[in-house]
Amino acid sequence: MESWRLNKKLFASVAALPISWLLFFFIVPLGIVWLYSFGRNAGLTEVEFSGTFANYLRAVEPLYLEIFGKSVVVAALTTVLCLVIGFPVALAIVFAPEKWRPYLLLLVMLPFWTNLLIRTYALIAVLRTEGYANTVMSWGWAGASGLKTLVGLEPLPAWEPLELLYNNFAVVVGLVYVHLPFMVLPLYAALDKMDKSLIEASLDLGASHWRTINRVVVPLASAGIWSGIVITFIPALGAYLTPDLLGGTDSQMIANVIERQFKRANDWPFGAALSFILMYATFILVAIQSMRSKEGSAR
Amino acid sequence: MNQPERQPIIQIQNVTKRFGPLTAVDKVSLDILSGEFFVLLGPSGCGKTTLLRMLAGFELPDEGRILIDGVDMAKVPPNKRPVNMVFQSYAIFPHMTVADNVAYGLTLQKVNKGEIADRVNEALNLVSLGGLDGRMPDQLSGGQRQRVALARSLVMRPKVLLLDEPLSALDAKLRLQMQMELSDLQDEVGITFVTVTHDQDEALSMACRIGVMNKGEVAQLATPSDLYEFPASRFVADFIGTVNLFEGQLIVDEPDRAVANCPELGRIYINHGVTGPHDALIWVAIRPEKVGMAKPGTYRGRPDVPEGHNISEGRIKSMSYLGDITLYAVILDNGRMMHVSRPNISRTDQEDFTWDDRVTLHWHGSSPVVLLA
Numbered sequence: 205m206e207s208w209r210l211n212k213k214l215f216a217s218v219a220a221l222p223i224s225w226l227l228f229f230f231i232v233p234l235g236i237v238w239l240y241s242f243g244r245n246a247g248l249t250e251v252e253f254s255g256t257f258a259n260y261l262r263a264v265e266p267l268y269l270e271i272f273g274k275s276v277v278v279a280a281l282t283t284v285l286c287l288v289i290g291f292p293v294a295l296a297i298v299f300a301p302e303k304w305r306p307y308l309l310l311l312v313m314l315p316f317w318t319n320l321l322i323r324t325y326a327l328i329a330v331l332r333t334e335g336y337a338n339t340v341m342s343w344g345w346a347g348a349s350g351l352k353t354l355v356g357l358e359p360l361p362a363w364e365p366l367e368l369l370y371n372n373f374a375v376v377v378g379l380v381y382v383h384l385p386f387m388v389l390p391l392y393a394a395l396d397k398m399d400k401s402l403i404e405a406s407l408d409l410g411a412s413h414w415r416t417i418n419r420v421v422v423p424l425a426s427a428g429i430w431s432g433i434v435i436t437f438i439p440a441l442g443a444y445l446t447p448d449l450l451g452g453t454d455s456q457m458i459a460n461v462i463e464r465q466f467k468r469a470n471d472w473p474f475g476a477a478l479s480f481i482l483m484y485a486t487f488i489l490v491a492i493q494s495m496r497s498k499e500g501s502a503r
Numbered sequence: 504m505n506q507p508e509r510q511p512i513i514q515i516q517n518v519t520k521r522f523g524p525l526t527a528v529d530k531v532s533l534d535i536l537s538g539e540f541f542v543l544l545g546p547s548g549c550g551k552t553t554l555l556r557m558l559a560g561f562e563l564p565d566e567g568r569i570l571i572d573g574v575d576m577a578k579v580p581p582n583k584r585p586v587n588m589v590f591q592s593y594a595i596f597p598h599m600t601v602a603d604n605v606a607y608g609l610t611l612q613k614v615n616k617g618e619i620a621d622r623v624n625e626a627l628n629l630v631s632l633g634g635l636d637g638r639m640p641d642q643l644s645g646g647q648r649q650r651v652a653l654a655r656s657l658v659m660r661p662k663v664l665l666l667d668e669p670l671s672a673l674d675a676k677l678r679l680q681m682q683m684e685l686s687d688l689q690d691e692v693g694i695t696f697v698t699v700t701h702d703q704d705e706a707l708s709m710a711c712r713i714g715v716m717n718k719g720e721v722a723q724l725a726t727p728s729d730l731y732e733f734p735a736s737r738f739v740a741d742f743i744g745t746v747n748l749f750e751g752q753l754i755v756d757e758p759d760r761a762v763a764n765c766p767e768l769g770r771i772y773i774n775h776g777v778t779g780p781h782d783a784l785i786w787v788a789i790r791p792e793k794v795g796m797a798k799p800g801t802y803r804g805r806p807d808v809p810e811g812h813n814i815s816e817g818r819i820k821s822m823s824y825l826g827d828i829t830l831y832a833v834i835l836d837n838g839r840m841m842h843v844s845r846p847n848i849s850r851t852d853q854e855d856f857t858w859d860d861r862v863t864l865h866w867h868g869s870s871p872v873v874l875l876a
């Protein structure tokens with residue numbers, strides 16, 4: 205590793221391509237957008253760089269703060285649900301028989317390899333009024349109604365399909381579905397690394413399974429839990445497609461608002477300011493997480 | 504040493520454990536007595552750990568029963584058994600201090616804080632770790648970690664302490680010291696210890712009784728000296744210490760004496776009766792330290808051994824000086840190898856055997872052991 209750094213010419217020739225890629229396609233555009241956020245719309249396609257903070261001031265108006273706050277709540281709820289569902293899943297995979305494990309992991313990974321748009325439309329087919337979820341529930345309803353008449357009672361009233369789509373519920377379901385692998389994989393990695401005899405030692409000392417999970421498994425997997433939380437929360441906070449397709453008029457998240465500024469509202473400076481506020485929030489989260497993990501490894 | 508109460512605390516009855524096609528433990532029956540230091544000894548993969556894990560409750564027997572203190576353990580989960588285990592890897596919780604590790608089991612019981620602190624201190628002092636209670640496990644040496652694991656189990660005051668190769672991770676010197684400390688500790692606390700090891704020296708030095716295992720079965724159950732001096736089979740004779748084994752047949756078998764004829768070693772006189780089938784194949788085992796070595800022509804025979812018995816000639820092929828003893832490999836005239844060891848009693852050996860010397864080997868009538876299997 206050291207010798208790599210010493211051989212400067214070789215290092216430069218290998219690193220040149222990725223560095224210039226990063227520079228031209230990431231740093232420079234980002235810089236332009238950053239400059240936009242201090243600009244002012246001057247005509248239909250022109251932006252004047254006036255160094256104003258007006259865009260940022262507008263971004264903290266109650267209307268937008270509310271959408272920010274709502275995005276945070278939705279992303280946090282998604283993260284918590286992913287953790288609650290993902291932890292037992294990861295635990296089950298770790299303790300599954302050796303030969304099953306690759307297949308179980310594959311099941312978790314499979315959605316990754318399917319296009320997000322297709323997955324989201326599939327979810328629409330499940331959740332819509334005549335969708336699979338409602339159909340199955342109506343069968344259950346009909347069955348219950350039939351049973352009641354069988355024992356001589358009044359039948360149930362006709363089945364009213366539930367509104368499962370185009371609301372906040374659908375957005376959270378969609379986000380949990382999309383982000384679950386992000387949670388399961390770091391949890392699996394952390395749990396798999398753990399010395400299994402620690403669990404046996406805890407049981408041997410008289411602890412129940414539940415206590416063992418609380419006092420041994422969770423603390424030892426905490427690094428994995430935190431990275432799972434961060435890498436689930438960040439993309440969930442910036443989610444665009446899921447609220448757009450599954451959400452109703454009141455379930456927009458911040459990314460939808462940003463998109464509208466760049467397109468319909470044609471207010472690039474304001475869109476840029478909103479984007480950067482979202483990015484700063486992400487940076488802070490990542491910084492906290494890396495500080496945490498540094499503390500953990502220093503101990 | 505305390506005289507252990509002769510009463511089984513653990514009864515293993517006909518226990519069999521299979522992993523797929525492999526039978527890891529095969530119809531094992533043995534009783535472990537209350538207060539004894541019991542060692543399970545055997546080569547790698549013979550099922551020692553599996554048997555120990557069945558005692559702790561981490562594996563369930565496919566057949567047979569295990570009783571601890573008279574209670575059938577079939578339906579008792581690990582966290583409800585009156586035994587505690589010291590794991591081979593120690594399994595110390597890395598996110599807790601030494602004191603929290605030791606207190607772990609007690610905090611789960613309804614023991615008040617003051618008593619927990621007292622008992623943790625007492626346990627740490629017992630394993631001479633007093634003062635290290637605030638340390639994290641990664642700030643401890645291997646030997647200290649082993650003691651934390653020990654204290655964590657001892658503090659529970661179990662009826663039986665199970666130890667899976669507790670010393671295998673330590674260096675030779677520390678291991679020897681810990682062997683003695685473990686024996687002393689067991690004496691002090693009076694808890695039954697069941698230890699697993701594949702190190703025969705460790706087993707011989709610590710155990711009250713040893714169960715030698717081979718391929719899932721118990722080959723012999725005996726005290727260390729009985730195992731060494733009266734092995735029941737070639738496997739045990741060979742596994743415990745070094746041994747010279749020769750095939751032969753019994754030609755005289757009387758109540759007070761026996762003679763075996765070994766084609767590779769001549770006539771072997773034994774000064775006690777043996778119960779063995781006449782003319783059937785038997786084996787004669789002789790330990791290296793029980794073989795005398797003399798310069799050719801100087802051996803005048805032994806009063807209790809008939810002329811021409813218990814004697815053989817050969818040439819020293821190699822020797823290794825180990826400080827306290829010297830080991831010789833002697834090639835007999837018929838080509839067989841015989842191991843001989845001699846204590847280095849004086850600082851210079853007057854007889855001064857060396858490579859390629861011709862020697863006469865001879866042994867007492869009580870030295871050979873006749874083995875039927």
Ligand SMILES: Nc1ncnc2c1ncn2[C@@H]1O[C@H](COP(=O)(O)OP(=O)(O)OP(=O)(O)O)[C@@H](O)[C@H]1O
Binds near residue numbers: 525547548551552553
């Ligand atoms: N969980 C398991 N699944 C399948 N086979 C196993 C399992 N545990 C043990 N075995 C097999 O059972 C046999 C006995 O294993 P065990 O661990 O009891 O041996 P051991 O006597 O403790 O050996 P060592 O001295 O190497 O620790 C071995 O052949 C091992 O491969």
Ligand SMILES: [Mg+2]
Binds near residue numbers: 551552553
């Ligand atoms: Mg083992």
